[in-house]
Amino acid sequence: MPRAEHPLHRLFYPRSVAIIGASRNPRKFGHIQVANLLRMGYEGRIYPINPRADEISGLRCYPSVLEVPGEIDVAIVTIPAPKVPPVVEECAEKGVRFVVVISSGFREAGPEGERLQEAMLKAVEGTETRIVGPNTTGILNPEARFTTTFMPIEGPVREGPVSFVVQTGLFAGILLIHILTAEHFGIAKVAGLGNKCDLDEVEVLEYLGQDERTRVIAMYIEGVKNGRELMRVAKEVGLDKPIVVLKSGRTEAGTRAALSHTGSVVGRDEVFDAACRQCGMIRARDFEELIDLAKAFAMQPPPRGPRLGVASYSGAGCVLASDECTLQGLELA
């Protein structure tokens, strides 16, 4: 009996994508998103949505998702925040499975944004439609040649074992470009969750746990809504796949910054630290360490013991590495 399709499967492997806010202006996000799908060789259907255009990049345009003839697995939304709630309502009416809201100006932007975020959530209440974001570059799945990012993707995206579950656009943005051009590991999935008004890291972590392409999971978290669930799932997924976590908002100043970035409310850092130790998540200190740890797990199996050798073209490199090994609890063979 074939395994039932995971509820998030079509977010990463959509058969059809609508781009709400598609544009003929090559500098607009809604243009780049269409161009990225074409350049990456996405094989599903692409529906640009724009009431003032007949055709964008050679694709037929529709005035709204309601006019699209077929089903829509993912709708990407890039229009200004105040216009988002009615459009999300149309998506729910159409039965769109996932609405990836790229637009910012929601909870992170103050009371009016918070009201808009609530209105957007209300629009999908009681429906099957899920919201990703808002305030995120969203999804990347090189295997499906699919992305929602508005960063121009020039070449093919290297596939590999590392998946990212993150609360910032960086990972499907500038940092992705760095990883693709300067790092030696490939990417399985990226899920940028932004404000996490609906879809959260627990669900995505659970999905990646059963995703055969994912061997290593790297997370960047500003706020956790359901810590107990996160621990339960991390404990289970972590048995098979290393989970590296960078948690920000560790201090009062960071907490204030997180509030204006993704509107996240941040818990006490000691508590998160203890939770990581209990459920086996590996904590990274900064972005570099997050990437380095993910890379290490991607490129070599965990050693069987604490003993190792050190090689360097420089004597000073050997001395410093020997020090660091000892300080990290390793032994020189």
Added chain:
Amino acid sequence: MPRAEHPLHRLFYPRSVAIIGASRNPRKFGHIQVANLLRMGYEGRIYPINPRADEISGLRCYPSVLEVPGEIDVAIVTIPAPKVPPVVEECAEKGVRFVVVISSGFREAGPEGERLQEAMLKAVEGTETRIVGPNTTGILNPEARFTTTFMPIEGPVREGPVSFVVQTGLFAGILLIHILTAEHFGIAKVAGLGNKCDLDEVEVLEYLGQDERTRVIAMYIEGVKNGRELMRVAKEVGLDKPIVVLKSGRTEAGTRAALSHTGSVVGRDEVFDAACRQCGMIRARDFEELIDLAKAFAMQPPPRGPRLGVASYSGAGCVLASDECTLQGLELA
């Protein structure tokens, strides 16, 4: 009354250089050293020393320093360790001021090497001749267009405010190439001291304290011979110029590695740490931090207080930077 010339002045501003081990083979260190001086535009006299050649790179060759007609401020020695002591003796006889011994195979290599190191020291005993090294790439002074390194220097070396006093060849080697091609600060002086059988970091630190070109001092140390003197000089020099120190050999394994790198005997790390705090030296954790701190001091004046703002193209960057500021005792304005 003009200030008396510092005893180390001619090590960094030599009027004449002999290269003992100069070679016509472009892959040999003794060839590259001559080529570097020519390419950098060194304006003093260059004397290649090689008993089996008449001319190297268009320069007249001498069979030994004793045959050189003029005075020699610096002799660079790259010949195999067993041949070094008699050559150093000739240098002392000739009155060479500084012998920079690039060759390795001395104290760091075991008992026989230690014997050679002692023999070399004995050769200069009671003379004015000082030994730099052995086991180092030695000196770089872009202002004088002078270097003893065997790493090919391709272009001009950017001058700037940072001086390095180090116990590894890296700083006049691979790391130098990185600094020159990828970093935004320039270099005042580099003194690679290697095994420090004679010239040590205390004397160089004292020299750099009065060197007008040097505004920031970065040190890499494996072993300290005279801690009390180092503290005394650092306290004084540090009043005017920030001193950043990376000290390795912090652990037992690192100590063993240091013994085989520069033959240094390493003291207890807590003691060094306390000494740094007492005399105001700023301790770096690794090479990156050493370079980063030196760069920070080179490129902006110390702030007047702990308050600062954070700017980043990425929200996550602001959150992480806010956290780090707080953890480092800074305040967001």
